[in-house]
Every structure is written in structure tokens, then in C-alpha cells.
Amino acid sequence: MNSSDTTASGKTIDFTNGAVDQRTLRDAFARFPTGVTIITARAEDGKCEGITANSFSTVSLDPPLVLWNLRRDARSRLGFTSASHFTIHILSRDQHRIAKHFATPVVDKFEGLSVEYGLGGCPLLPDYLARFECKTKDIIPVGDHFVWIGEVVRARYNDAEPLIFSGGRFAALAELDKWMCWPL
Ligand SMILES: Cc1cc2nc3c(=O)[nH]c(=O)nc-3n(C[C@H](O)[C@H](O)[C@H](O)COP(=O)(O)O)c2cc1C
Numbered sequence: 001m002n003s004s005d006t007t008a009s010g011k012t013i014d015f016t017n018g019a020v021d022q023r024t025l026r027d028a029f030a031r032f033p034t035g036v037t038i039i040t041a042r043a044e045d046g047k048c049e050g051i052t053a054n055s056f057s058t059v060s061l062d063p064p065l066v067l068w069n070l071r072r073d074a075r076s077r078l079g080f081t082s083a084s085h086f087t088i089h090i091l092s093r094d095q096h097r098i099a100k101h102f103a104t105p106v107v108d109k110f111e112g113l114s115v116e117y118g119l120g121g122c123p124l125l126p127d128y129l130a131r132f133e134c135k136t137k138d139i140i141p142v143g144d145h146f147v148w149i150g151e152v153v154r155a156r157y158n159d160a161e162p163l164i165f166s167g168g169r170f171a172a173l174a175e176l177d178k179w180m181c182w183p184l
Pocket residue numbers: 036050051052053054055056068069070071074075076077099100102103104105106165
């Protein structure tokens with residue numbers, strides 16, 4: 001039986017016949033605004049990897065767990081898979097250029113960047129809003145992605161505004177102070 005939502009406005013994507021319209025699905029997913037991270041790691045062979053990712057999510061406070069996911073066919077996947085640790089850098093509002101840089105597949109994304117090295121040899125970027133150094137707990141293949149679960153071993157944060165990604169665009173929060181405060 002077909003169901004239809006007569007109150008709905010906008011576009012509908014129907015997956016019931018098995019065909020996935022990936023372009024439209026991406027556009028629908030992109031309605032969910034996120035922060036932006038750069039995730040780095042040092043592969044077993046010593047090579048540094050880094051990607052821009054907005055799939056980061058917190059999972060648990062006790063123990064402190066986070067997750068993110070990586071496309072199955074990403075160039076950097078084998079490097080991340082062989083690494084014992086990864087480091088999440090949550091970006092602040094002015095860091096859209098470095099976000100684009102780490103979203104572009106080039107052989108060495110770290111060339112010309114000044115980095116230090118943290119747990120597991122992960123490259124640490126000098127600027128960030130928050131940074132989580134994590135030990136890899138699990139890597140789970142799910143659909144066309146792999147989900148990384150990490151235990152946070154060290155965290156640092158600054159007071160600044162976040163970089164936002166929404167509808168395929170980078171943005172800053174305009175109305176941060178106007179709305180109700182939610183107790184953390
Ligand atoms: C804002 C933004 C968020 C992204 N989030 C992810 C993500 O969560 N997972 C992913 O696999 N790719 C994500 N990408 C795409 C990767 O950054 C891009 O494919 C990158 O080239 C992967 O690195 P690699 O080519 O070195 O493997 C994102 C790109 C942008 C611009």
C-alpha cells in the first residue's frame with residue numbers, strides 16, 4: 001500500500017521501489033546544519049592523513065566516546081584504518097579556507113602547514129575551537145561508509161564561535177545570543 005503525506009510541502013523522495021536518488025537525498029540531508037571538523041591521523045607507515053568531516057557526533061560521557069564516518073572509497077581510508085588514534089579539530093568561524101583545503105584530495109595536505117604531533121603521532125593543527133585526541137575503539141563498516149568510534153583521551157577548547165555547514169555552504173552563526181539558553 002502506498003502512503004502519502006498530503007500536508008507535506010516541498011520535494012518528496014520515495015525509496016520504496018529500491019532506487020536511491022543520491023543527489024536529492026544529499027540535498028535533503030544537507031538541510032541538517034552541522035559544525036565542521038578536520039580529522040587527522042598518522043598511518044602505520046608514518047604518513048599523515050587529514051580530512052574535513054561534518055559527520056562528527058558525541059556518543060557518550062562515561063566513557064567519553066565520539067564517532068565520525070568516512071566514505072568507503074576515500075583515498076585516506078587505509079591510512080585512517082591503520083592508525084591507532086585520531087584527532088578531531090572542531091573549526092572556528094574563520095577557518096573555512098582550511099576546511100576546503102582538507103576536503104580536496106591531494107597527496108600531501110600537510111605540505112606547508114605548521115603542525116605539532118600528539119597522541120599516536122596525529123598531526124595537531126594550531127588553530128581550532130575544540131580539539132579531541134582519541135584512541136580508536138572500533139571501525140564499523142556501514143553501507144558505503146565506515147564509522148569510527150573513538151575514546152577521548154585529551155580535550156582542549158577555546159572560547160570562540162563555530163564554523164557552520166548548511167545546505168552545502170559554510171556560514172557563521174548570526175543569532176547565537178538571541179535564543180533561549182539550554183543548560184549544559
Ligand atoms: C563540510 C564538509 C564535510 C565533509 N564531511 C565528510 C564526512 O563526514 N565523511 C567523509 O567521508 N567525507 C566528508 N567530506 C568530504 C571529504 O572531506 C573529502 O572527500 C576529502 O577529499 C576526503 O579526503 P581524502 O581524499 O584525503 O580521503 C566532507 C566535505 C566537506 C566540505
